[in-house]
Amino acid sequence: MGLTVHKYDAVVIGAGGAGMRCALQLARAGLRVAVLSKVFPTRSHTVAAQGGIGASLGNMDEDNWHYHFYDTVKGSDWLGDQDAIEYMCREAPKVVYELEHMGMPFDRNPDGTIYQRPFGGHSAKYGEKPVPRACAAADRTGHAMLHTLYQQNVKSKTTFFVEWMALDIIRDADGDAVGVTALEMETGDVAIFHAKCVLFATGGAGRIFAASTNAFINTGDGLGMAARAGIPLEDMEFWQFHPTGVYNAGVLLTEGCRGEGAILRNKDGERFMERYAPKLKDLAPRDFISRCMDQEIKEGRGCGPNGDYIALDLTHLGAETIMKRLPSVHEIGKNFANVDVIKESIPVVPTIHYQMGGIPTNIHGQVVVPKDGNPNSVVNGLYAIGECSCVSVHGANRLGTNSLLDLLVFGRAAGNHLVDTALASRAFKPLPANAGDYSLARIDKLDSSSGGEYPQDVANDLRKSMQLHAGVFRTQKTMDEGVVQVLAIAQRAENLSLKDKSKVFNTARIEALEVANLMESAKATMVSAAARHESRGAHSVDDYSDSAEFPLGRNDKQWMKHTLWYSEGNRLDYKPVNLKPLTVDSIPPVKRTF
Amino acid sequence: MITDLELSKLRWRCRRGFLENDLILTRLLERRGANFSTEEHQQLLSLIALDDNDLWEIIAGRTDVFPAGADAMVATLRQTRITH
Ligand SMILES: Cc1cc2nc3c(=O)[nH]c(=O)nc-3n(C[C@H](O)[C@H](O)[C@H](O)COP(=O)(O)OP(=O)(O)OC[C@H]3O[C@@H](n4cnc5c(N)ncnc54)[C@H](O)[C@@H]3O)c2cc1C
Numbered sequence: 001m002g003l004t005v006h007k008y009d010a011v012v013i014g015a016g017g018a019g020m021r022c023a024l025q026l027a028r029a030g031l032r033v034a035v036l037s038k039v040f041p042t043r044s045h046t047v048a049a050q051g052g053i054g055a056s057l058g059n060m061d062e063d064n065w066h067y068h069f070y071d072t073v074k075g076s077d078w079l080g081d082q083d084a085i086e087y088m089c090r091e092a093p094k095v096v097y098e099l100e101h102m103g104m105p106f107d108r109n110p111d112g113t114i115y116q117r118p119f120g121g122h123s124a125k126y127g128e129k130p131v132p133r134a135c136a137a138a139d140r141t142g143h144a145m146l147h148t149l150y151q152q153n154v155k156s157k158t159t160f161f162v163e164w165m166a167l168d169i170i171r172d173a174d175g176d177a178v179g180v181t182a183l184e185m186e187t188g189d190v191a192i193f194h195a196k197c198v199l200f201a202t203g204g205a206g207r208i209f210a211a212s213t214n215a216f217i218n219t220g221d222g223l224g225m226a227a228r229a230g231i232p233l234e235d236m237e238f239w240q241f242h243p244t245g246v247y248n249a250g251v252l253l254t255e256g257c258r259g260e261g262a263i264l265r266n267k268d269g270e271r272f273m274e275r276y277a278p279k280l281k282d283l284a285p286r287d288f289i290s291r292c293m294d295q296e297i298k299e300g301r302g303c304g305p306n307g308d309y310i311a312l313d314l315t316h317l318g319a320e321t322i323m324k325r326l327p328s329v330h331e332i333g334k335n336f337a338n339v340d341v342i343k344e345s346i347p348v349v350p351t352i353h354y355q356m357g358g359i360p361t362n363i364h365g366q367v368v369v370p371k372d373g374n375p376n377s378v379v380n381g382l383y384a385i386g387e388c389s390c391v392s393v394h395g396a397n398r399l400g401t402n403s404l405l406d407l408l409v410f411g412r413a414a415g416n417h418l419v420d421t422a423l424a425s426r427a428f429k430p431l432p433a434n435a436g437d438y439s440l441a442r443i444d445k446l447d448s449s450s451g452g453e454y455p456q457d458v459a460n461d462l463r464k465s466m467q468l469h470a471g472v473f474r475t476q477k478t479m480d481e482g483v484v485q486v487l488a489i490a491q492r493a494e495n496l497s498l499k500d501k502s503k504v505f506n507t508a509r510i511e512a513l514e515v516a517n518l519m520e521s522a523k524a525t526m527v528s529a530a531a532r533h534e535s536r537g538a539h540s541v542d543d544y545s546d547s548a549e550f551p552l553g554r555n556d557k558q559w560m561k562h563t564l565w566y567s568e569g570n571r572l573d574y575k576p577v578n579l580k581p582l583t584v585d586s587i588p589p590v591k592r593t594f
Numbered sequence: 595m596i597t598d599l600e601l602s603k604l605r606w607r608c609r610r611g612f613l614e615n616d617l618i619l620t621r622l623l624e625r626r627g628a629n630f631s632t633e634e635h636q637q638l639l640s641l642i643a644l645d646d647n648d649l650w651e652i653i654a655g656r657t658d659v660f661p662a663g664a665d666a667m668v669a670t671l672r673q674t675r676i677t678h
Contacts, residue, residue: 039609047611047646143647163606185606216616217609251613331654332614335675500602507602 003181003436004191008034008159009423011180011195013166013222015041017049017142017407018386019201020149020158022365025415027156031424034193035153036164036182038217038510042146045203045215046407049142050254050328051119052134053099053408054401055092059113060132065089067124068133070587072402075121075285076395077537078560078589079235081578084391087363088402088409095408096135104148105137118259121285121399127594130283132259134401139254139328145404165510166221167439169198169229169382170431177367177382178429180225181439185510188503190443192436196426197381197418199365200226201411204355204387205521210460210467212352213245213252222388224517226359227524231369231379232564232573234390235357236521237529238538240398241472243289245351247309249336253329253348255400258282260325262314264293265345266301277594284594287397287538290350294472294540304347311345318342350472354403355521356394356538357528359384360564363391365414370564375575381429383418385410392562395577396537446512452497455512462489462515466522470529476543479530486526487570490519524565531572534559551591560589596630604630604638611646618653622674637667 010026012019015037026033037044056063068089073080100106100114107115116132124131137144153160163185170179170192179194205220206212223233243264244253258264264282266272276292277284284292293310296302303311314322314329319342322330333341360368362376365385371377386407393406469482493515500508535544535553544553564573579586596604604627608619619642630638640661641649651657653671660668 039607039611042645043609043611045611048613140647143645147645213613215610215612216620217611249617251617327656331650331656335614335654336617500598502599505599505603505606507605510606 004189005194005431006034006191007194007428008032009195010197010199010418011036011193012199012201013180014044014201014203014386015160016044016201016203016386017046017145017149017404018411019199020146020153021408021411022199022201022385022415023158024149024153024156025412026418027153027158029419029424033158034161035158036161036166036193038163038165040162041150041160044146045218046142046146048215049404050139051256051259052117052136052141052401053096053404054119054122054133054399055096055135055405056089056133057093057096057114057116057135059109060116061124063124063131063133065092066584067126067131068092068122069581069584070126071122072393072399073587074127074592075397075399077397077554077592078395078556079392079536079562079577080395081392082581082586083578084363084393086581086584088393088405091409092405095405095412099145099148099408102148102152105144106135107137117256118283119400120255120258120283120289122401123280127279130280134256134259136256139256139326141404165513166225167442167513169225170435171229172429172432174380176380176429178431179435181436183513185505188506190436190439192431194428194431196423196428197383199383199385199414200359200388201386202388205518206352206355208463208466208518208522208525209352209471210463211245211250213242213250214353219514219518220521221514221517222359222384223524224520226384227520227567230568231359231367232566233357233524234360234562234564235392235528236524236565237532237563238356238396239352239470239525240286240354240356240538241290241350242353243286243293243350244312244348245353246332246336247347247349250351251332251336252351252353253312253332253346254326257312257314257326257329260321261317262312264289265311265313266296267303267307268301272296272301280594285397285399287540288592288594290472291540293350309347309349312348313345314341315343315345352471354398355387356390356396356398358388358390361389361391363410363413364417365389365410366417370573370575383414385414396539442516443509446496446498446509447501449495449497452495453492454499455496455508455515458489458493458496459515459518462486462518462522465489466526470526474529474539474541476533476541479526479541482526483530486522490523493519520567523567523570527570527572528563528565532559532563556589596628596632596635600635601627604635607642614650615646615653618671618675622671625674634667637664640664641667641671
């Protein structure tokens with residue numbers, strides 16, 4: 001086959017929080033670990049996280065993992081798997097203290113304990129009052145976490161392959177994962193990474209939407225690779241809208257602002273969240289607040305000349321608190337809204353932020369697919385962790401700070417699982433004779449095509465279409481139209497042409513390869529969304545609104561199940577939600593009020 | 595003048611960890627990238643070698659501590675930031 005072959009015990013695709021936490025666990029156990037990343041590790045998207053990591057340390061007020069568990073199940077609108085949620089909430093304090101011991105510079109209380117701030121949806125005593133649960137390093141939590149993990153990995157001899165783009169999973173005749181193909185940007189060469197296990201930690205696909213808080217790098221590569229390898233994508237209709245994206249720019253204002261006391265107001269200056277969520281008010285979960293903002297705008301109480309945004313008011317917090325605890329919010333106000341948040345409120349709208357769905361896994365991070373009547377049959381050698389995975393702890397709606405937690409808990413769990421199952425002493429399975437052919441053919445097709453469209457033009461049309469058909473405001477009609485349109489755009493993406501056909505560091509080729517991944521992620525989202533005939537969590541559809549039979553439009557009888565979308569045949573399947581926690585009683589579904 | 599290969603690399607390395615930097619750097623490359631002088635190219639390289647938060651603090655004008663000799667590019671980036 002002629003391709004260079006690199007051989008490692010484990011190959012981790014992605015150097016964000018999830019990939020590096022996992023790699024560390026493996027490298028510390030003495031395994032040979034390769035981590036591939038499209039960008040320098042500390043420039044992974046995890047660096048964007050400002051708000052914090054959720055863990056019931058109870059440093060500020062009474063708290064315990066049972067409360068965190070309850071909040072997460074309720075936050076997920078009962079689509080989260082309760083075994084995975086219990087596992088995550090119980091492990092949370094442990095992974096935070098581990099990070100602290102690695103040198104993570106958490107904010108402190110005067111008594112030296114970790115300072116914690118309140119965050120939307122996190123409560124004490126089962127929803128009674130907000131509780132400070134987010135552990136943060138000023139507003140650089142993700143940055144501090146990436147640096148801490150990177151340094152530890154370097155110390156533990158993890159090998160990084162930077163500016164390498166993974167292209168496809170290599171599965172053998174048994175369906176086991178035995179490696180990946182990857183493109184080295186600097187040379188334009190494709191190589192094979194032969195491994196005993198492959199771990200995906202490639203982050204989300206937030207750039208399938210036109211208005212998004214996500215960096216440009218979030219193109220859903222792991223999802224594309226999985227989909228092309230015959231693995232279904234789970235619950236892709238569920239995309240979180242962050243209530244406070246800056247109007248017209250997308251840039252995120254951290255939920256930490258509302259944690260510190262910022263208030264959402266309508267055009268009459270009313271603190272409208274008091275009406276919708278008398279207990280949690282502006283700290284209700286994101287999907288709930290986004291819907292309320294939508295409602296205010298639709299009912300004519302939006303702000304501005306077109307009545308199409310909401311005002312986020314921080315003025316009462318005072319210059320000192322703003323500059324000390326939320327300096328970046330001040331910067332963003334100035335640079336992207338032309339507003340001084342110390343003196344005036346800032347225009348915000350719900351904006352695409354986080355992908356709840358992804359590659360289906362169990363609590364060890366093993367990828368699971370339906371097979372022979374078992375909905376969760378393990379794919380040997382293949383793992384997924386972090387935002388690209390669906391374990392599913394976030395269900396239909398993620399609570400803020402639970403993603404960084406998810407990266408740490410399941411990154412570590414996947415590493416531990418491999419160490420505990422004696423990866424070191426396992427033999428390499430041979431590579432199939434044609435390993436690499438599929439990826440090479442994909443690149444050849446791009447290089448030899450002419451007269452097709454340019455990748456960015458097609459990607460831009462896709463983003464516009466997704467925004468229109470699968471954005472915050474969903475109706476059955478727009479979603480059905482969206483399916484037709486997105487499938488048509490995906491057809492166009494089959495015939496892309498490159499302006500530049502050079503081999504070395506060809507950004508156009510890389511972007512074309514990313515477009516293929518965007519397409520899989522978008523098709524999964526659009527098709528899954530149109531098929532789910534209810535409102536649940538972030539999937540809020542006008543046609544399925546509040547009724548006596550279906551409170552808030554949620555139809556547990558028919559739709560309390562996970563969606564599985566297969567690329568081949570654009571087919572859907574479903575599997576049950578796991579309502580049984582590991583050790584405690586199940587939290588039975590009720591109408592969500594706050 | 596900057597070569598095509600250098601511009602291509604620059605484009606990739608201006609893919610950042612968060613959106614704020616992406617937006618300003620993309621705006622700059624679209625407006626000026628193809629006409630960068632060797633000097634401007636070098637200055638931008640020294641800035642994008644920084645971490646995203648540090649780079650953003652410079653672009654946002656929160657700090658004036660930046661790599662020696664990059665003054666002109668810092669001014670250009672700050673100008674790009676405020677000219678929408
Ligand atoms: C603005 C913002 C603020 C946020 N704040 C918080 C917060 O306060 N708390 C919280 O819990 N969550 C927060 N989140 C969510 C959270 O930051 C992300 O969900 C999380 O960081 C994702 O981490 P990850 O490790 O899964 O992926 P990422 O950090 O996105 O890393 C993905 C990695 O995969 C690599 N990669 C991707 N494709 C390929 C490929 N084909 N080949 C090789 N490498 C590849 C990339 O180079 C990168 O290294 C925030 C999100 C945003 C957008």
